[in-house]
Structure formats: C-alpha cells, structure tokens
Amino acid sequence: MLKNNDPETTTQICTLLRVILQQNYCIFQEQIYQPDKGIAMGPHISAIIAEIFLRHLEHIYIRPLIETKRILFYTQYINDIFIYDTETTDHDYLTQDTNKMHTNLQFNPTLESNGYINFLDLTIIRRSTHIEIDIYRKPTTTDTTIHFTSTHPNEHKLAAYRYHTERMLNLPLKTVQQKREWSTILHITQQNKTLLAEAHIN
Secondary structure, X not given: OHHHOOHHHHHHHHHHHHHHHOOOOEEEOOEEEOOOOOOOOOOHHHHHHHHHHHHHHHHHHHHHHHHOOOOOEXXXXXXXXXXXXXXXXXXXXXXXXXXXXXXXXXXXOOOOEOOEEEEOOEEEXXXXXXXXXXXXXXXXXXXXXXXXXXXXXXXXXXXXXXXXXXXXXXXXOOHHHHHHHHHHHHHHHHHHHHHHHHHHHO
C-alpha cells in the first residue's frame, strides 16, 4: 500500500508509525516498563498494525497450507481455527509448521478428543451424521455475579443471568442439556445469594 505513495510520504508515514508504536509503556507495582515485543493495547493504530501483520502471515504461511490441502479450512474467530484431514496431515507436524511462522508466536492447539472439542463457551460434538453442541464452562469458572444490593444499575446486575438464559434458549440444545443448564443457572443464583448472606454475617 505504501508503494503507491512517493518516497517522502512513505518515509513520513513510517516515521510516524514508529514513533506511535514505540509509545508502549505499562506500570506494574509502581515501576514503568516498556515491553520488548508486541504493540500497546488501546490505541486504534494497534489493531490496524496487528491486522496487517496477521494478513501477512496468512498470505505467506497459511495460504500454501490450504493450496496443498494440508489443511481443509482456516478461519479466525477470536482464536484461529484449523480443520484438517487426519489421513493426510499430522497435527504434530502442523503445530511444528505453524510455530516456525514467527519467533514471537507460539501455537498451542486444542485438539478434538473422542469427537469432542471445547471452543470458547461451547463443547462441539462430532457425530457420524451431524454436529451437536453443548455449553462448556472452564474448570476455573467461578460464575460469580454482581449481588443485588450493589449500587450498580439493574441492567448490569441482571446482565449475566440474561446472557445465560438467552444462550440456553437460543442454542440448539437437547432437552436434557437445556434442563442441566437451567439447573446450573439456578445454582449460580442460589450460590451468589449464599455468598451475599455470608458477607452480611461477617
């Protein structure tokens, strides 16, 4: 894109970018640090630079994998998603390949196990004729919500419950899965009521 400009304009743009991207500071325990890699979170230019960098990697490394059928499908949605044929591609070899893309990037794949794979807040289940989904919670999930006596607006207090309920109702869950999720939502409500009562006692 910069090649379409005259050299002076290109130099000015690159100089401005360098100045902006070097303003990458953070404070930790009253000490100021400047990371030796990565870009600052927050500035609008950071997202643009990250997107340019990602598109470059996809063009140089991912596209050949697709063209040679090493992977059947690739997309990016929060995490990168690769789908490949286990008869033609080995996941260890694919991981080694992707980890050679850049010295500062390390891919740690989540692999399907017995037809199950957890992605974000879903469990994707591969059946012989179709795909099923279920709701997934990490083992470290606390399910803590804002207690009702808080001074937060009501829409904030109810946001988590609204999200859980709408997700339960809108996902194509089986009846048994939906009942289990409803029980979990009720348990979260009761658990947070108990925590609130204990806080008042203390």
